[in-house]
Amino acid sequence: MTKARFFGFMNKYSIYVILLVLMGVCAGLSENFLTWRNMSNVSRQISITTIIAMGETILIIAGMIDLAAGAVLALSGVLSVAFYKAYEPSLGFYQAIIIALAIGIAAGVVCNSLSGLAVVRFKTPPFIATLAMQTAARGAVLYYCNGQNIYQIGKYNVLGQGYELSWIPVPVLVILAALFAIWLMRAIVRELFPEDAAAKAHIGIAVIAAIFILITSVAGAGLPFRDYPASAAVAGIAVLVAVLFVVFGIVIALGKKLRPGRKNVMTGSAQIAFALTMVGYSCWRYFTEWRGKQFDGVPTPVIFMLVIAAMTWYILRHTRFGRYLYAVGGNEEAARASGVDIARTKFVAYMVSGVFVGLSGVLYMSRNNVGLPNAGAGYEFEGMTAAIIGGTSFSGGIGTAMGTLAGGFIMGFLNNGMNLLGIPAYPQQIVRGAIIVLAVIWDVYSKHSKYSAYTPVEKSEKPEAPESAESTEMA
Template sequence: MSARRSRAAAFQFLPDAAKLHRLSALATLFLLILGFALASPAFFSVNNGLTILLQTSVIGLLGIGMTMVIITGGIDLSVGSVLALSGVASGMAIKAGVPVGPGMAFGVAVGAACGALNGLIVTRMRIPPFVATLGMMLMARGLALQLTGAAPISQLGEAFGRLGNGALFRIVEMRPNGFPKVIFPGIPYPAIVLLIVAIAAAYLLRRRQIGRHIYATGSNEEAARLSGVRTDRAKLYAYAMSGALAGLAGIVLMSRLVTAQPSEGVMYELDAIAAAVIGGASLSGGVGTVPGTMIGAFIIGILRNGLNMAGVSAFIQQIVIGAVVIAAVWIDHIRNRP
């Protein structure tokens, strides 16, 4: 077999089993929507739909970055803490007088730097991703708490909250009594950000060389390296993107709160991993798609929303989400069994 054919074979990254997994996740999503809609008529209300979009936007952004890392055969446990550190960094910059736009960009850059550091530790120091990102999780959270004295950064201004609370095509009518009436709530900006990032990430993974290299690295790192793929570069890129998207998720979340909270993002890494795995990403590497992760993110978001509406306690919700993650990993294990 020629070198070109062997390289093409190394880049086959979406087996039929993965497609079936994604279809089963999609079927699960529709069943959840149907079940919760039958259980509560308010589930299909416009306000509840907007709530689901807002909740899922953060999970989706984290999940896309996590998917890239998982495809390389790694894991990133630091995204929740990086989310908090990025939000705090942005809040401190804006509080110091930096305009909102550059201040938010600074927060995303902090997240990307944390992710790049993760990638360097994994590729240069050869430390397992679990240990490397666990260390970053502790350092980023500790730094966020130290910089703020464990206190939230408030009074960031109306402009800071526009990204998280604004909406496209929102129509508001002023009543004669002086109070506004929302005619059409519009499309939330966080949902638009998620859509743009998802399309860009899917294009990058499917159509660009770096995306093919990420898949090849996770499928068979040694074969990819012998085929001329710079596997360390692919891993570094994946971790940097995971950190940058965690930073963006932190900006979106802090903007919704109009406050930079150093304690935000606790356990968010588990939601991100769950979204990726439920959507078909394999923890052994080489398999995963952005559309699948979006399905997984909406499963997590709708599950939490529906259980909240049903009055289920947060502790029971954790048990349910944990069971769903175990089931998804078990299915992945069965799928990869020789």
């Protein structure tokens, strides 16, 4: 692995590395951090703003913005709640909730379509158009409610407060987690060492595996370290790393012996060793701690968040519309000259984000068990913050769904960590502001560094087909 490759990797994936580091730090601060309960809570806390962030990501990539998301959240949510409360007696639960959901989403789409119309047809700058919508929507919802909250909404809260998927048996989850870790490791190794994975690969693998084990061990039961200071944990991990080296060394030596002359025998064996370690570790944790426990399930809003994130990822990566978003945001004139329907692209972008905002409104009211006309104030900015931390650029043409998701989690874990440290609420806000600026500075700095893909190069060679075919883009 060369310096250039390491920095290139960091440039592309730094957001995820920062996320993992943050998780590690928080795990070190408190043994309750890496519990399922805490993860559940944090994910649920960020779910609504992250859904909004996905909509903002789509818009910002195309060079636009939506300042009205919070107000439209309130409007859609309240309308949805009001419908449900009024019609549940006559239509029954299922019909009422489904139509209520549809109404919420529709409200979001209508509001954003109006913003979109102003932007596209009347050439209003998006900032102004959505600022106007924010004011109007907030006024509308307060007017509708007469300024009062809507209470006693019955079973409406199931969307925001339930848990899903609790029927999955814990062993299956353990296997899935191990498989995910294996896939992740292979992807990372492939990014960092594509040509010569050989000897260096297993060092990297061992280190990362050790870090993973360190984190999960310090945090939880199963190892007799809970009452011991962190230094003891570190010592224990050093032992573990040594063990891993030995294991890997044996496997690699065996591999060399059994399959002499094969070029990537070391990579293969190192990866098998890692897989075995992961599986073994998972089994051990299962039998010492996780067995007999019931899976609580994933909070319903989190499921929505992940589905929306997946949809956004798909739209941005795998559809023509997504490409057009990047083109319009990157250089609108050039996009027009390439045959892209600018007006349609922009309008649809607003509609899609309208769906997301409407949904977030329903989830919000559901989670808080009340129709709240003052809901969501400032949520659009939290959404934009997640997008920016995740690498979305305000100058347009740059951004990813996974990055925004990571940005949302970073914000969530930051809040979580600060709470664990006992930092009071107002200083927390100062810290949040500082993080936003740092995120942008880091982003700009990495784009201008020597190793960035964006630095102009005077000489270049022909394209290498194998390398581009194998590039793993996580976003």
